Amino acid sequence: MTLDVxxxxxxxxxxxxxxxxxxxxxxRAFNEHLSLCPACVAYMKTYEAAGELAREALGSAPDxxxxxxxxxxxxxxxxxxxxK
Amino acid sequence: MAARDSGAFPGGPAGPPATDASPEARLRAQxxxxxxxxxxxxxxxxxxxxxxxxxxxxxPKANADAEPPEAARDRLIRACRARxxxxxxxxPIAALLPRFLDDGHHVLxxxxxxxxxxxxxxxxxxxxxxxxxxxxLPPEHRILLLLRDGLGLSAAETARALEIxxxxxxxxxxxxxxxxxxxxxxxxxxxxx
Numbered sequence: 322m323t324l325d326v327x328x329x330x331x332x333x334x335x336x337x338x339x340x341x342x343x344x345x346x347x348x349r350a351f352n353e354h355l356s357l358c359p360a361c362v363a364y365m366k367t368y369e370a371a372g373e374l375a376r377e378a379l380g381s382a383p384d385x386x387x388x389x390x391x392x393x394x395x396x397x398x399x400x401x402x403x404x405k
Numbered sequence: 406m407a408a409r410d411s412g413a414f415p416g417g418p419a420g421p422p423a424t425d426a427s428p429e430a431r432l433r434a435q436x437x438x439x440x441x442x443x444x445x446x447x448x449x450x451x452x453x454x455x456x457x458x459x460x461x462x463x464x465p466k467a468n469a470d471a472e473p474p475e476a477a478r479d480r481l482i483r484a485c486r487a488r489x490x491x492x493x494x495x496x497p498i499a500a501l502l503p504r505f506l507d508d509g510h511h512v513l514x515x516x517x518x519x520x521x522x523x524x525x526x527x528x529x530x531x532x533x534x535x536x537x538x539x540x541x542l543p544p545e546h547r548i549l550l551l552l553r554d555g556l557g558l559s560a561a562e563t564a565r566a567l568e569i570x571x572x573x574x575x576x577x578x579x580x581x582x583x584x585x586x587x588x589x590x591x592x593x594x595x596x597x598x
Binding site for chain 1 (some may be wrong): 436437445454457532533535536539555579583585
C-alpha cells in the first residue's frame, strides 16, 4: 500500500483524528488510508469501543456516602488536627 | 472527550458543603465527597480512607473551610496516585502497545471485536472485567483513565490535579487507551490483535 500515511502513523495520531484536531489535508490522507486498510479500520473501531467500555465501567461509581456514614475515626482525626 | 462533570465532586450528592452548616457538618460533607472519589480511584477502603485523611489534613489550618473545593480534590487525587500500585504481573506500557513492521504496517492485523457482544461465542466484558483491565495498566496511565473517563475531569483539570502539562495528559491518555484496548482484546477475545 503506497500511501502518505502508514498504519503506525494512523495509530499514533488516532486520538487527534477522532477528536477532529488534525488539519484538513491530514484528515484526507487518513481517510484515504482507512478506505484501503481494513486492519486500521478494525483498530479504530476497537480503540473507540475500548474508550466506551471504560467510560461505562468507570463512570458508574456509586454515589458519595451520606455524611453520617463517614467513618467517625476519620472525622475526629481531622477535627483534632485542625484544633491544634 | 467532553467532561461529564467538572464540578469539584463529580456526581456526589453531598456536593460542596453548605456554607451555613457547622464546621463538623461541612467536614463530613466534604469527606463524603472525597471518599467517593478515593474509592473509585483505589478500590481499597483502607487506602481510600488514608488518602482522604491526608488530603483533608493538608488543608491550610487557618482557612480550611474557605479553600476552594477543588483544592482538596486535587490533593486527594495526588494522595491516591501515590497509593496506586502496579497489578501483580502487570506489564510496562510499551508491551501493551501495537507493534509495527519496518514499513509501518501492523505486525498483527487487528481484529474488529467492537460488535463482539452480539456474536455467539464471545464473552461480553462486564463492568468488573473492564475495571480489572483498567487496573492492569501501569499506575501513571491508569490514573489518567480514572480521572478522565471515571470522574469526567477535563484535560485541564486532570493536568492541574496531577501537576503535569495538558500535552502530557493527552499523550499519556492516548497510550492508556491503546493499552486498554490490548488488554480487553486479550481478555475477552483471546488475542492482543
